[in-house]
Amino acid sequence: MRPGLSRSNLLALACGLAFLYLPLLVLVLHSFNAGRMVAVWGGFSLRWYGEVFANPALLAAAQVSVTVAMLSASVALVLGTLAATALQRLAGAFGRTLFAGLLFTPLVLPEVIIGLALLLLFVALGIDRGATTIVIAHATVTTGYVAVVVQSRLLALDPAQEEAAIDLGAPPLGAFLLVTLPQIAPALAAAWLLAFTLSLDDLVIAAFTSGPGATTLPMRLYGQARLGVTPDVNALSTLMIAAVVGALVVASAVEKRWRSRAGLRR
Amino acid sequence: MTMGLGTRAVALPLLWLCLFLLAPLLLLLKISLAEATLASPPFTPLLVAEGGRLALRISAGNYGLLFGDPLYRGALLTSLRLALAATAAALAIGLPLAYAMARSPAPWRRTLLLLVILPFWTSFLIRVYAWMGILGDAGLLNALLEGIGLIQEPLRILGTEGAIVLGIAYAYLPFMVLPLYASLRRLAPELEEAAADLGCRRLATFWLVILPLARPGIVAGALLVFIPALGEFVIPDLLGGPDTFMLGRALWDEFFANRDWPLAAAIAILLLALVLAPLLLLQRQQAKTQLFG
Amino acid sequence: MAPPLLRLDGVSRRFGNTRAADRVSFTVAAGEMFSILGPSGCGKSTLLRLIAGFETPDAGAILLNGEDLVAVPPHRRPVNMMFQSYALFPHLSVADNVGFGLRRQGRPAAEVARRVGELLALVRLEEFGPRRVQQLSGGERQRVALARALARAPKLLLLDEPLGALDRQLRAATQLELTALQRSLGLTLLVVTHDQEEAMAHSARLAIMRQGRIEQVGTPAEVYRRPASRFVAEFVGEATLLTGRLVAAAGGQLAVAVDGLPRPVQVVGDAALAVGTAVTVMLRPEALSLRAASADNAVAGSVVDIAYTGSHSLYRVRTAAGLVLKVAETHGGEAAETPVALGAAVTVAWPAAAGVVLGA
Numbered sequence: 063m064r065p066g067l068s069r070s071n072l073l074a075l076a077c078g079l080a081f082l083y084l085p086l087l088v089l090v091l092h093s094f095n096a097g098r099m100v101a102v103w104g105g106f107s108l109r110w111y112g113e114v115f116a117n118p119a120l121l122a123a124a125q126v127s128v129t130v131a132m133l134s135a136s137v138a139l140v141l142g143t144l145a146a147t148a149l150q151r152l153a154g155a156f157g158r159t160l161f162a163g164l165l166f167t168p169l170v171l172p173e174v175i176i177g178l179a180l181l182l183l184f185v186a187l188g189i190d191r192g193a194t195t196i197v198i199a200h201a202t203v204t205t206g207y208v209a210v211v212v213q214s215r216l217l218a219l220d221p222a223q224e225e226a227a228i229d230l231g232a233p234p235l236g237a238f239l240l241v242t243l244p245q246i247a248p249a250l251a252a253a254w255l256l257a258f259t260l261s262l263d264d265l266v267i268a269a270f271t272s273g274p275g276a277t278t279l280p281m282r283l284y285g286q287a288r289l290g291v292t293p294d295v296n297a298l299s300t301l302m303i304a305a306v307v308g309a310l311v312v313a314s315a316v317e318k319r320w321r322s323r324a325g326l327r328r
Numbered sequence: 329m330t331m332g333l334g335t336r337a338v339a340l341p342l343l344w345l346c347l348f349l350l351a352p353l354l355l356l357l358k359i360s361l362a363e364a365t366l367a368s369p370p371f372t373p374l375l376v377a378e379g380g381r382l383a384l385r386i387s388a389g390n391y392g393l394l395f396g397d398p399l400y401r402g403a404l405l406t407s408l409r410l411a412l413a414a415t416a417a418a419l420a421i422g423l424p425l426a427y428a429m430a431r432s433p434a435p436w437r438r439t440l441l442l443l444v445i446l447p448f449w450t451s452f453l454i455r456v457y458a459w460m461g462i463l464g465d466a467g468l469l470n471a472l473l474e475g476i477g478l479i480q481e482p483l484r485i486l487g488t489e490g491a492i493v494l495g496i497a498y499a500y501l502p503f504m505v506l507p508l509y510a511s512l513r514r515l516a517p518e519l520e521e522a523a524a525d526l527g528c529r530r531l532a533t534f535w536l537v538i539l540p541l542a543r544p545g546i547v548a549g550a551l552l553v554f555i556p557a558l559g560e561f562v563i564p565d566l567l568g569g570p571d572t573f574m575l576g577r578a579l580w581d582e583f584f585a586n587r588d589w590p591l592a593a594a595i596a597i598l599l600l601a602l603v604l605a606p607l608l609l610l611q612r613q614q615a616k617t618q619l620f621g
Numbered sequence: 622m623a624p625p626l627l628r629l630d631g632v633s634r635r636f637g638n639t640r641a642a643d644r645v646s647f648t649v650a651a652g653e654m655f656s657i658l659g660p661s662g663c664g665k666s667t668l669l670r671l672i673a674g675f676e677t678p679d680a681g682a683i684l685l686n687g688e689d690l691v692a693v694p695p696h697r698r699p700v701n702m703m704f705q706s707y708a709l710f711p712h713l714s715v716a717d718n719v720g721f722g723l724r725r726q727g728r729p730a731a732e733v734a735r736r737v738g739e740l741l742a743l744v745r746l747e748e749f750g751p752r753r754v755q756q757l758s759g760g761e762r763q764r765v766a767l768a769r770a771l772a773r774a775p776k777l778l779l780l781d782e783p784l785g786a787l788d789r790q791l792r793a794a795t796q797l798e799l800t801a802l803q804r805s806l807g808l809t810l811l812v813v814t815h816d817q818e819e820a821m822a823h824s825a826r827l828a829i830m831r832q833g834r835i836e837q838v839g840t841p842a843e844v845y846r847r848p849a850s851r852f853v854a855e856f857v858g859e860a861t862l863l864t865g866r867l868v869a870a871a872g873g874q875l876a877v878a879v880d881g882l883p884r885p886v887q888v889v890g891d892a893a894l895a896v897g898t899a900v901t902v903m904l905r906p907e908a909l910s911l912r913a914a915s916a917d918n919a920v921a922g923s924v925v926d927i928a929y930t931g932s933h934s935l936y937r938v939r940t941a942a943g944l945v946l947k948v949a950e951t952h953g954g955e956a957a958e959t960p961v962a963l964g965a966a967v968t969v970a971w972p973a974a975a976g977v978v979l980g981a
Binding site for chain 1: 335337338340341342344345346348349350351352353355356359369421422424425427428429431432433440443444446447449450451452453454455457458459460461462464466467468471498501505551552555556558559560561562565566576579580583589592593596599600603607
C-alpha cells in the first residue's frame, strides 16, 4: 500500500552506501593502476598482481592464515554448537547466565586484552608460540560468534520436534543428531564461514599469540601498510576482497539451493 | 532427560573457556599487580618464599603510574575522547541510513541489509588501509580538492585525530546500523503519522517520536562502536600520527617495545574496566526494554 | 440540508496497478456520523489517509468547509485521526499522549493539563494519566486514542476501524459510548469499517465501497432496502438473490423467470424495464415466510440448515432444482408452537412487494 521511499530517504541510502563502498572501490581501481601514484591514473595494468604472486613471503603467510583459519573455525564450530545447544537446554538461570557471560565476552572485549591475556597464559604454561597458539586463540574468540549464529537457528526450531523423536523411540542424543542437526546445517555452515573469516581477518590477537615462523597474512599486510600505500598491497587486498565476495556468493547460492530442496521458507 | 544432554554439551566449551579465557584474564589481573624485571618471564612473582613462609607481593605501582603519569593519563583521555567522537560520527552517518533502510519497500530491505553487512566480511585491515590512499597528502581527496581549486597546498588529513575518528566510524559503521535498523523497524510508521496528525513537522516528529523510541538501538549501536574503539590499535596506528597516543597503542608499546608486561597488563585491566561499565549499563537497558517491550 | 462540512470530489489514488480510490465523491454534513463500509482492501483506509493528508490524491479535490485540503500538510489540517492500531506513543504516559497535540499548538502547560484532565474524564480514564500505555487494556487504549484525537477539537474526526481491535463484548459498549459522545459534543465523525452491523447500527449515512469505488451512499435503511447493486445487497445483511429474465411487465407489476423455479417470480418494480432484460431479484429473509397461507409467490423446498440466533432463526430452504432461499422467522407466537424441523418439507411464500429488482 505504502509507496516507495521519499527523496530524503533515497539520499540517505545513496550517501550511506557510497561511504561504505567508495573507499573499497578506490582501492580496487588503484590495484589496476600501472603507476604508483594513487591520484594519477597511469594506465591499466596487472603487474601488481604479478608481484603478489612472485612474493614467496606473502604466499607463505597466506598459507599460514588459511590453515589457521580452517583449523580454528572447525574447533570453534564444535565448541560453539555445543555451547548453543547447552544454552538452550540449561535450566539453572544462574549457571546459564555465567556461562553465557563467559561465552559472549570475546564478542565485546577489545582484541588487545584477549591477545595479551592469552599470550601471558601461553608463557606461563611454557607453550611454544606458533600457528597452534593462534589456532587456540582464534577458536576461543570465535566460539561465541558460532554460538550466536547457531543459537538463533535453534531458537527458530520447535522444541516439540525432538520430543516427538524421543516419543517415537529415539534416545536424546539420537533425537538431536537425527532431527535437530540436519535442520541447523545451514546455520552451521554460516557459522563456520563467519569463524573462518574472522580468523583470516584478525591481526591483533594473532600478533600477540604467534611466534617466530608463524606470520599470518594480516601481519604481513600490516607490516607493509605501515610503510604507506603501495599498489601491490592494493592488489593483494583486491584478491582478498574478491575471495570473500566469491565465498559469500557461493555460500548464498548453496543456501538457496538447500532451502528450496528442503522446501523451507525464511 | 533433555537437561542431561544440556549438561553434557556444556562440559567441553565450559572447560575450554575456563582454560583459555577465564584463566588468562585472571592471569592478566595477577601480572598487572606485579613489577617488571629483566628476568624471563619479565615480571616478579606474586607469591615468594621468604624464610620458609609464603609472602604475597602485590604492587599497585602500575596503576599508580597509569593515573599519575601525564603520558598515560593523556592516553586514557585521548582514547575516551576519540572513541566518543567516532561513536557520534557513526551515529550521525548510521541513523539516516538505518532509517531509510527501515522505511524501504520490503523487497529492498534484504539486499540493503546484505550491503551493509558485506563490508564487515571483508578484511578490517584492508578497509582501514583503503582510507590511507584517500586521505594521504598525495591521496585522492587532496587531489580532488586541488583539482577543483578549493586548496592550493595538500591538506594534512592522514595522521590527524580526524582521520582516526573517520576510520573508526567507517570500520564499525555496520555495528551501529544493524541495531538501529532493528529498533527502527519495530517503530510503526503510524506513530510518525500520528505525530503529524497531531501537529508535528518532520523535525518535531524526529525529536519527539523517532529518537526516543529508537533509543535502545542507539544505545546498543553506540556501545558496539564505543567499546572496540576504546581499545583500538590498528586504526590509530595506520591513520593517526605519531603524537596521538591511545590506550591500545600504549599497551602495544609497553608490551612489544618496552617489555614491561605488568604495565601492559595493567593497561589491559583498565581497558577491561572501562568496557565493562557501559556493558552492564546495556544489560540494564535491555532488561528494561524487555519489561516494556 | 446545510452545506456539507466535507466534500470529496472525484478523488483518485492508485498504487501501481491497483486503484485504491477511483473517482470517489461524497459529502459529509457537520455533526453527522458517516461510515465508509467495505471489505478489506477496498481502499477505505486509503480514503481516510487521503483526508488526513498521509496520501496525496492523483486527481480530485478534498474540500473542508469549501477549502481545498490537498495542498495542506497533515500537521496543519484541522482534522484528526484515530488509527486502527491506535498508534499511541509507547514512550509517553497516557496524559502526555493525550496532551501531545495541544503541546504542539504551543498552549501553556496549565491549559494543557486542564484540557488533558477534561479529556480523560470524558473517556472515563481520570485515574490513568500517569500510567504507561503498555499497562492499559485494549479498551483503555482505544479510549486514550480517542481522547488524543479529540484534544485539538478537530472539525472532523477520522476513525479507522475504531472497534476492530476490541473483543465482541467490549465493542457494543464502546460503540454506544462513541455515539453518545458524538451526539453530546456535536462531533462530525467519518468512520471506516468492514463490520456492516457496526456501520448500519450507528451511522446517519454510510457509503459502501468496493475496489476503490463508491457503490452507494445512503442511510442504513436506504442501503438495506434499496441496495444499488448485487454487491451492496450481499454485503449489507442477508439476502437471497434470484437471477433471471423479465418476461412480463404491466403497471409496475413485473414477472421474472428464474432458472429452477417452476413459475415466474412476481415482483413490484420499475415499469420502464424492457421485457427480456436480465435482472436480479433480491429478497430479504424477513420478508419471506414459511407459513403464509396464500401469497403472490410460493416455492416448495426442504429445510437444509437452521441457524438459531436468539431473537430469530435463519432457515435455508433448498428447492428441488437446487436454489437456496434464506428465510428468517422471529421467535415467539406461531413459530414457538410449531417449530420447523431440519429436513421438513415447507413452502416459502412472499408478497410481490417484498422483492427488489436490481440491475443485473
